[in-house]
Amino acid sequence: MTPDLFGRHRAVLPDWLALYYEDPLEITHGEGRHVWDAAGNRYLDFFGGILTTMTAHALPEVAKAVGEQAGRILHSSTLYLNRPMVELAERVACLSGIPDARVFFTTSGTEANDTALLLATAYRRSNTILAMRNSYHGRSFSAVGVTGNRGWSPTSLSPLQTLYVHGGVRTRGPYAHLDDREFTDACVDDLKDLLGHTRAPAALIAEPVQGVGGFTSPPDGLYAAFREVLHERGILWIADEVQTGWGRTGEHFWGWQAHGQNGPPDIVTFAKGIGNGMSVGGVVARAEIMNCLDSNSISTFGGTQVTMAAGLANLAYLLEHDLQGNARRVGGLLLERLRAVAARVPHVREVRGRGLMIGVELTRPGTDEAAPEAASAVLEEARAGGLLIGKGGGHDTSALRIAPPMSLTVAEAEEGAAILERALRSV
Incomplete structure (x- = not known):
């Protein structure tokens, strides 16, 4: 992000306008399932502007x-x-x-x-x-x-x-x-x-x-x-x-x-x-x-x-391009991959969802008590590893939200799952 952009944002926009990350991210452009920030860093996008980039970034047909x-x-x-x-x-x-x-x-x-x-x-x-x-x-x-x-x-x-x-x-x-x-x-x-x-x-x-x-x-x-x-x-x-x-x-x-x-x-x-x-x-x-x-x-x-x-x-x-079928196939693979990861991470209470709409709920190990600080930490670690995800939940925002563009490939799903696994293990 440009050094003064956050300060300018705070000076003219409402305090209740939420921003992700301790050092907020300025996204400058995207292509396919990837976006770049103002510093030139490339990220695999698993949130699609809150499920809005449905097919792909910069889709030529659109x-x-x-x-x-x-x-x-x-x-x-x-x-x-x-x-x-x-x-x-x-x-x-x-x-x-x-x-x-x-x-x-x-x-x-x-x-x-x-x-x-x-x-x-x-x-x-x-x-x-x-x-x-x-x-x-x-x-x-x-x-x-x-x-x-x-x-x-x-x-x-x-x-x-x-x-x-x-x-x-x-x-x-x-x-x-x-x-x-x-x-x-x-x-x-x-x-x-x-x-x-x-x-x-x-x-x-x-x-x-x-x-x-x-x-x-x-x-x-x-x-x-x-x-x-x-x-x-x-x-x-x-x-x-x-x-x-x-x-x-x-x-x-x-x-x-x-x-x-x-x-x-x-x-x-x-x-x-x-x-x-x-x-x-x-x-x-x-x-x-x-x-x-x-x-x-x-x-x-x-x-x-x-x-x-x-x-x-x-x-x-x-x-x-049957992106519904792709969401079913690639989403099913991603869901099973994340469930295998979750079985080895004590903070994960549940991996749920269907297609390319997957939630990972985090709690304090051994309890049903929400762990919003863990969710925030995973969000930061995933970004550091080159992956953007979201968060939400009715219990103190302790669920990770995963919803990439529906053209996601198997290789990209594997790449994102590996980054998320490292982020989850870091907690």
């Missing part, structure tokens, strides 16, 4: 699409017909699995979730929302109001009445000792009991895999079981696919499909990876839900031509 579109027109707003926006909406609607789907584009996952909450509450005429404990849905006033992770919810004031449901974390909490079937049954009973003590909620919003929460997830089928209970009462299901969408979990294109026995969600939100770094988010919903608003609306920057061109090129590349 760069070309952005350049060509920028040479024609960057922006016109949603007040005018927009061919790239219509074309991307057609593709997303088809891929969503939602019948008679409508798509609204935003600039971020936060805005997408905010829009989904607006739709659900307007459609159901209720401001009560069900959300999962340990969840994260963004930084807007309504999104922090449904976030179940205390470390990322700076205010208890909210326009919504939020009730938190158990089930997003399989290996902690009062049901952790149960097997998967018993765990699901207990969570469903808890949901039914909760619904018996409140006015009819508008919706349940849930991440199929909790991202900021440390890549935790329930047993497959839990949300299908929840859906039965919700559907009987007319309550909507919002799947927050901001981090899990587009095949990152390997086994499925959408995270909800691990719980899809009763059909798709009523609303799906997405963002991050679809733009490969460009600001693209969005909401997909059945037409009757999307069209329930009875006032005018526009989006100045949502769906602008240049971001839609990037999304189209990025999605085409992902599908044509």
Whole structure:
């Protein structure tokens, strides 16, 4: 980093704007699965700008699409017909699995979730929302109001009445000792009991895999079981696919499909990876839900031509190169490699995840007590070894988050695992 850049950052940006590392890193450029800092150091990127660089850094197909579109027109707003926006909406609607789907584009996952909450509450005429404990849905006033992770919810004031449901974390909490079937049954009973003590909620919003929460997830089928209970009462299901969408979990294109026995969600939100770094988010919903608003609306920057061109090129590349299959294959190898490493490191409580979305939870050896200082130390050691990873978790940020671009090769997975092994052993 340039010597004075950190000081300049602190002088003009908020104190609560988080930075990784004791000596914060300035990334200047990237290529493939690698990035470089201002001092010329090269790093293998296992975090992708928080799961946003989905295919690769400086992907030629995306760069070309952005350049060509920028040479024609960057922006016109949603007040005018927009061919790239219509074309991307057609593709997303088809891929969503939602019948008679409508798509609204935003600039971020936060805005997408905010829009989904607006739709659900307007459609159901209720401001009560069900959300999962340990969840994260963004930084807007309504999104922090449904976030179940205390470390990322700076205010208890909210326009919504939020009730938190158990089930997003399989290996902690009062049901952790149960097997998967018993765990699901207990969570469903808890949901039914909760619904018996409140006015009819508008919706349940849930991440199929909790991202900021440390890549935790329930047993497959839990949300299908929840859906039965919700559907009987007319309550909507919002799947927050901001981090899990587009095949990152390997086994499925959408995270909800691990719980899809009763059909798709009523609303799906997405963002991050679809733009490969460009600001693209969005909401997909059945037409009757999307069209329930009875006032005018526009989006100045949502769906602008240049971001839609990037999304189209990025999605085409992902599908044509079967990056979902690559996430399943390479992610499976990486997961097993890290589990073998973890068996020899006392600080590691659990290695979990699927595809290229892997969490390594650290605790004080021999206990279930979180070890955030160990996570920070591993983050620093990994960087020193040439690897960038993330961290998160609902228990004092003690989980390492591993989510490289989905084009990761087997050789790069082995290289990253070896660096991470040395970092973990150093603790």
